[in-house]
Amino acid sequence: MRKLLVVLMAFSMLLLLAACGGGGDAVDETAVGGDAARGERLYNQTVIGSASAPGCITCHSLEPDVVLVGPSHAGLASRAGNYVPGMSAEEFLRQSIVDPDAHVVEGFPAGVMYQNYGQDLAAPQIDDLVAFMLTLE
Numbered sequence: 623m624r625k626l627l628v629v630l631m632a633f634s635m636l637l638l639l640a641a642c643g644g645g646g647d648a649v650d651e652t653a654v655g656g657d658a659a660r661g662e663r664l665y666n667q668t669v670i671g672s673a674s675a676p677g678c679i680t681c682h683s684l685e686p687d688v689v690l691v692g693p694s695h696a697g698l699a700s701r702a703g704n705y706v707p708g709m710s711a712e713e714f715l716r717q718s719i720v721d722p723d724a725h726v727v728e729g730f731p732a733g734v735m736y737q738n739y740g741q742d743l744a745a746p747q748i749d750d751l752v753a754f755m756l757t758l759e
């Protein structure tokens with residue numbers, strides 16, 4: 623009986639190890655569910671979404687300090703978590719896409735960023751864009 627217990631315990635330990643360690647290899651740690659490479663392609667499109675709205679890159683440069691219409695997104699990942707107290711970088715970036723005027727970046731006007739990405743883009747596309755922006759350190 624004792625022996626059976628030991629075997630059972632060893633077996634459940636193995637299961638636990640498998641559950642914790644397995645399957646993580648292919649996951650990009652910064653991706654938060656989205657795919658950064660797909661997000662990068664979306665971000666660089668000049669038109670995007672079901673309504674062929676202007677793409678991100680038409681208003682946001684990835685070069686430091688280059689202001690097109692909106693802020694440069696160089697270093698965006700490093701500052702995204704500091705914009706709104708209590709909001710993580712991921713939450714802020716997501717909200718900036720689906721509800722751009724919820725928090726307007728200082729020095730820039732409200733209502734200029736296209737407002738309907740939340741409707742025009744599929745949820746996985748928004749995940750991909752967020753994953754990409756989280757790589758812009």
Ligand code: HEC
Nearest residue numbers: 676677678681691692693718722725726727730734735736
């Ligand atoms: C028509 C121009 C325009 C387009 C297109 C646009 N944005 Fe913006 N965006 C702005 C402006 C202006 C701001 C600053 C004002 C504000 O916060 O709304 C901004 C702010 C942001 C911010 C807030 C953080 C920061 O430092 O810039 C994020 C994140 C963002 N945009 C992401 C995107 C993404 C992703 C797309 C494409 C899906 C996009 N934007 C398309 C103009 C645009």
